[in-house]
Every structure is written in structure tokens, then in C-alpha cells.
Amino acid sequence: MADLLDRGTAQEYASWFRALADPTRVQIVEYLARRDRPLPVAEIVAAVGLAQSTVSQHLKVLTEARFVLVEPVGTARHYRINARCVACFPSAADVVMGRPAPNRSMGCS
Amino acid sequence: MADLLDRGTAQEYASWFRALADPTRVQIVEYLARRDRPLPVAEIVAAVGLAQSTVSQHLKVLTEARFVLVEPVGTARHYRINARCVACFPSAADVVMGRPAPNRSMGCS
């Protein structure tokens, strides 16, 4: 008993936290969560006030972490929050803080 | 309305997430949370299996992020989870995910 959290799980959790380890990405995720509808990149670029390439990089990180989903719309690409992650990411915080794991694994689709 | 989360808040949240952006630190925090009593560094070193200097660095990061508290005990230093953070860190996850901020600010002591 009392040994460490499984390394794989720790790595998975850490990758989630790392995706939010940048203030700009925190702003983007919170923005997408609050708007709760697919938004084109241009609008996000305007909101955060950074270069388009920079925002695109951040969106790539968030997409790979499954925080964000993307759908092509004509020539554009619309990003939106991943509703599953809204539900299961805070549970990761609980696990790390020693609370019983609330059921759902972090394997969000 | 519908503009970005305040930059200062985003930076504060990001610094919390960054502190957990490493699997070893996730393991350390979860370990301290589950044991829930002050532990000497040597025990943590034994648990994670890394060099003592490396673990000390991780503990410094976690201490500066206020996830962990330290108290000197004789020649040793005992680390323990910060109970306040156990309560208020998951709320950061909620805020980022667009949920209403559950009261307490992140300014944990």
C-alpha cells in the first residue's frame, strides 16, 4: 500500500495539466467553454491578440490534449470545447488531490 | 461581454497547472495527499526513485505553487499537502471549463 500513483496515469494527468500550463491556452479554453459553440480561428486570434501562427500552435496543443475539437466548415475550421473533458478533467484534479476517482477515466474521446 | 478571462487570473491558473505538468510532481502530490501527514524528503526520494537533488527541485516547485507545505523537524524537513489547495485547486479546473467560479479564489495561503 501507499505506493505511488501509476506512472502511466501520472503521465496522462501531467499531459493534461501541461496543456493548460500556459495562460494563453487557459484563456482560449475558458473562452471556448463559455461561448460553447464552434468558433473560427480568426475570432480566437482577435480575442487573444497574438500572431495567427502562435494561436494555431496553441490550438494544436489543445486539440492533441483533447480539450478542444475541430470541424471543417468550408474553407475555415471551427474549434469548440470538448464537452467530455468539461466533465472529466476536473476529476483529474480530484484524483491528484487524493479524492476518490470519480468513476470516469481520463480517456476522453 | 464574452471577452477573455482576465490575464492575471489566467496566469495564476496556468502556474498551478504548470506545477503539475510533470508526471513525477503529479505522483508526489498524490502521494502526499493520500498519506496526509508530514513526510521527510528521504521517503519521497525512495518512492519516486530519482536523485535526491531532483526530488528537492520538484518539491521546491510544488512549495512555490503552494501545493505543498514544509516544516522543519530537527535536522530534517517534512513535507505535507496543503489542505487549502485540496479544496480550491479543483475549482480552477471548473472555472477553466466554463463553470461558475465556486466562491474561493485561488489565493491559497
Next chain:
DNA sequence: ATCGGTAATCGGCGATCGACGATGAAGGCG
């Protein structure tokens, strides 16, 4: 086929990270 608008990718920059061994500082004990 070419043009315009949208967004991803590339290459480079300085800064930070995570790991280590070695060294240093502080306290207890003979």
C-alpha cells in the same frame, strides 16, 4: 487554371525545463 481567404506548418530565436553530480549550509551528537 487562377485568384483570395483561411489556417497549418516550417525555421529560428531566446527562455525555461528536467535530469544529474557535486558542493554547500544547518542542525544534532559524540
Next chain:
DNA sequence: CGCCTTCATCGTCGATCGCCGATTACCGAT
């Protein structure tokens, strides 16, 4: 006093990060 024990700090290394401008790729429309 000297000597462990315990832990923090230093210096270094390669790797990664965050940002940018420039370029490329894609698609719709002319």
C-alpha cells in the same frame, strides 16, 4: 570541537517551450 545526517543549491547538459515571420496547403469562387 569534529562528524554525520539531511536537505538545498549550483552548474551543466540536452530537450522542450512560446513566440514570431514566412511559407505552404487547402478550398471556394471567378
